[in-house]
Amino acid sequence: MLYSSELIKGTLRTIILKLLCDEQKMYGYEITQKVKDLTKSRIQLTEGALYPTLHAMESEGLLSTETEYIGKRVRKYYSVSKTGKAKAAEKVNEFAEFMETMRVLLNIDLKTLNVQ
Amino acid sequence: MLYSSELIKGTLRTIILKLLCDEQKMYGYEITQKVKDLTKSRIQLTEGALYPTLHAMESEGLLSTETEYIGKRVRKYYSVSKTGKAKAAEKVNEFAEFMETMRVLLNIDLKTLNVQ
DNA sequence: TTTGATACATAAGAGTTTTAGGTATATTTG
DNA sequence: CAAATATACCTAAAACTCTTATGTATCAAA
Numbered sequence: 682m683l684y685s686s687e688l689i690k691g692t693l694r695t696i697i698l699k700l701l702c703d704e705q706k707m708y709g710y711e712i713t714q715k716v717k718d719l720t721k722s723r724i725q726l727t728e729g730a731l732y733p734t735l736h737a738m739e740s741e742g743l744l745s746t747e748t749e750y751i752g753k754r755v756r757k758y759y760s761v762s763k764t765g766k767a768k769a770a771e772k773v774n775e776f777a778e779f780m781e782t783m784r785v786l787l788n789i790d791l792k793t794l795n796v797q
Numbered sequence: 798m799l800y801s802s803e804l805i806k807g808t809l810r811t812i813i814l815k816l817l818c819d820e821q822k823m824y825g826y827e828i829t830q831k832v833k834d835l836t837k838s839r840i841q842l843t844e845g846a847l848y849p850t851l852h853a854m855e856s857e858g859l860l861s862t863e864t865e866y867i868g869k870r871v872r873k874y875y876s877v878s879k880t881g882k883a884k885a886a887e888k889v890n891e892f893a894e895f896m897e898t899m900r901v902l903l904n905i906d907l908k909t910l911n912v913q
Numbered sequence: 914t915t916t917g918a919t920a921c922a923t924a925a926g927a928g929t930t931t932t933a934g935g936t937a938t939a940t941t942t943g
Numbered sequence: 944c945a946a947a948t949a950t951a952c953c954t955a956a957a958a959c960t961c962t963t964a965t966g967t968a969t970c971a972a973a
Contacts, residue, residue: 688895690929690960691803699903710920720898730961732922754920754969777905779804780896782836787815789893791907806929806960826951846930848953870938870951 684723693734695776698743698761698769706760709735735759743768800839809850811892814859814877814885822876825851851875859884
């Protein structure tokens with residue numbers, strides 16, 4: 682069961698940065714699959730959102746790329762720059778604090794939370 | 798210290814519905830202040846976002862209104878309809894699950910979380 | 914051989930929020 | 944008492960992000 686898309690808004694960059702910090706290098710399609718796996722299909726990144734964001738993050742200096750050929754098929758690997766690493770830590774931390782603030786605001790009891 | 802605005806995207810309706818369920822009735826300005834108080838100024842709703850959203854939610858049947866005069870000044874109170882109550886529960890629950898999914902995805906340890 | 918998966922990409926449109934403005938009353942402070 | 948701040952509503956242009964739709968092409972499996 683997918684989350685309504687409005688929830689995911691604003692988290693895409695944070696997700697990309699965090700995954701790339703953990704995995705050293707990944708290509709776009711791989712990122713969509715990894716997120717799908719890790720979230721049990723609850724978050725499915727669309728390519729229309731992902732690719733433009735990756736391009737933007739590269740031009741901002743957060744990511745760098747290297748192209749590889751698998752047979753005749755192209756793969757564009759992304760990795761985080763030093764600036765990107767700092768940004769990742771910052772963004773994950775901010776999201777963690779945001780979650781806690783929202784938990785209080787919405788009065789959510791974590792003990793009763795059991796996501797399958 | 799304010800959260801970067803992109804994080805708050807997509808949570809406005811959930812916040813409004815939840816507050817109105819707890820408080821029976823509130824007016825727009827009051828909502829902005831309540832959220833500011835409850836979040837220690839980390840989330841500050843802007844009126845440009847709030848009022849159009851309240852109007853939309855009213856026209857969707859989630860909220861109803863009654864106008865009151867305090868001296869010569871107008872106050873427009875909003876309360877949740879039956880549909881609104883159901884929607885509130887649904888949205889808060891969805892957000893709770895989303896938080897848990899993101900916590901796993903970003904590998905956030907709640908024990909180390911200490912938001913001032 | 915055709916379907917589905919892999920793999921990239923762009924562009925129009927939709928939706929939400931910011932920024933910036935507008936109006937007006939009430940209260941506090943110098 | 945004048946000026947500043949707080950209260951209280953509102954709208955509209957612009958910016959930003961994501962969805963939906965489309966396009967291209969290779970590879971594997973049925």
